[in-house]
Amino acid sequence: xxxxxxxxxxxxxxxxxxxxxxxxxxxxxxxxxxxxxxxxxxxxxxxxxxxxxxxxxxxxxxxxxxxxxxxxxxxxxxxxxxxxxxxxxxxxxxxxxxxxxxxxxxxxxxxxxxxxxxxxxxxxxxxxxxxxxxxxxxxxxxxxxxxxxxxxxxxxxxxxxxxxxxxxxxxxxxxxxxxxxxxxxxxxxxxxxxxxxxxxxxxxxxxxxxxxxxxxxxxxxxxxxxxxxxxxxxxxxxxxxxxxxxxxxxxxxxxxxxxxxxxxxxxxxxxxxxxxxxxxxxxxxxxxxxxxxxxxxxxxxxxxxxxxxxxxxxxxxxxxxxxxxxxxxxxxxxxxxxxxxxxxxxxxxxxxxxxxxxxxxxxxxxxxxxxxxxxxxxxxx
Numbered sequence: 001x002x003x004x005x006x007x008x009x010x011x012x013x014x015x016x017x018x019x020x021x022x023x024x025x026x027x028x029x030x031x032x033x034x035x036x037x038x039x040x041x042x043x044x045x046x047x048x049x050x051x052x053x054x055x056x057x058x059x060x061x062x063x064x065x066x067x068x069x070x071x072x073x074x075x076x077x078x079x080x081x082x083x084x085x086x087x088x089x090x091x092x093x094x095x096x097x098x099x100x101x102x103x104x105x106x107x108x109x110x111x112x113x114x115x116x117x118x119x120x121x122x123x124x125x126x127x128x129x130x131x132x133x134x135x136x137x138x139x140x141x142x143x144x145x146x147x148x149x150x151x152x153x154x155x156x157x158x159x160x161x162x163x164x165x166x167x168x169x170x171x172x173x174x175x176x177x178x179x180x181x182x183x184x185x186x187x188x189x190x191x192x193x194x195x196x197x198x199x200x201x202x203x204x205x206x207x208x209x210x211x212x213x214x215x216x217x218x219x220x221x222x223x224x225x226x227x228x229x230x231x232x233x234x235x236x237x238x239x240x241x242x243x244x245x246x247x248x249x250x251x252x253x254x255x256x257x258x259x260x261x262x263x264x265x266x267x268x269x270x271x272x273x274x275x276x277x278x279x280x281x282x283x284x285x286x287x288x289x290x291x292x293x294x295x296x297x298x299x300x301x302x303x304x305x306x307x308x309x310x311x312x313x314x315x316x317x318x319x320x321x322x323x324x325x326x327x328x329x330x331x332x333x334x335x336x337x338x339x340x341x342x343x344x345x346x347x348x349x350x351x352x353x354x355x356x357x358x359x360x361x362x363x364x365x366x367x368x369x370x371x372x373x374x375x376x377x378x379x380x381x
């Protein structure tokens with residue numbers, strides 16, 4: 001198999017269109033039809049909700065980078081998660097999920113009981129508790145490889161070992177690590193779902209999602225539901241993501257390096273109560289060969305007002321709710337990604353009101369450190 005960076009550029013683009021070096025945008029809703037296309041479930045030249053050549057190239061490329069047999073492109077990460085859940089969960093079923101997941105996913109999970117689906121939660125500090133939550137109606141076990149925002153790593157192999165006697169699918173949101181740093185399908189996951197808005201596109205100009213699969217039958221089931229729901233991504237967005245992913249490897253090297261330097265700087269500051277970044281300490285064995293842990297660093301200040309002053313004293317780190325673009329961003333999760341959680345719920349998942357999430361971009365590290373140094377000085381006056 002060719003290397004990651006080579007595949008990120010060339011995979012899926014072996015057949016050139018009109019001798020174009022890069023894949024063009026097929027910005028069309030439909031194509032000329034025939035009997036073969038009517039009979040196909042996934043023709044790329046029939047109707048764009050079903051398939052599109054620009055989307056097909058991206059799906060094949062990302063499936064390879066995810067270490068999967070195939071994949072489906074979605075209009076957003078939440079569109080992907082919603083479609084996956086509704087592909088396998090029906091009235092009377094249950095889903096087992098770690099307590100600490102992204103706020104948008106939490107909102108979706110709150111809706112599932114209205115559809116007759118029970119949500120069962122486990123604490124990541126006790127993987128043994130998963131066994132007692134499983135039964136014949138458990139269809140999905142859902143975790144994040146790296147938890148947003150406090151960056152706890154989930155031991156994917158340990159979770160898989162607990163659920164392997166059952167038929168439940170292990171679905172892993174790997175957005176915070178990207179396929180460059182970690183590939184859950186290599187460690188037992190059945191589905192790797194990610195927001196392409198983040199590292200893979202990397203330029204803060206696309207909202208999109210993707211799911212990679214090991215089993216073609218599982219992929220087909222999700223693809224059919226995507227077509228039914230209309231959660232497909234658009235050709236122009238696929239073109240932009242295909243362009244962005246070609247530089248994923250070099251960008252991740254800088255994200256990894258910058259975030260580690262930022263974490264090391266923050267951990268020695270008396271104004272900072274706690275720093276969370278996996279590169280600072282021991283990690284589960286499935287992560288030991290990761291080239292890095294991405295650009296996000298989480299740390300805590302004494303209270304929310306201090307955290308807000310820090311955030312608004314930054315100049316290079318811009319206040320915005322997303323992450324993983326080439327530009328550095330800063331946010332207070334209790335005000336943004338986890339704003340829907342009550343104070344008690346924030347405490348339960350280990351998020352402090354004074355918590356700050358930095359997304360280190362690919363700027364020069366000395367400039368990022370100076371920006372943080374100035375913001376700390378300003379916020380404690």
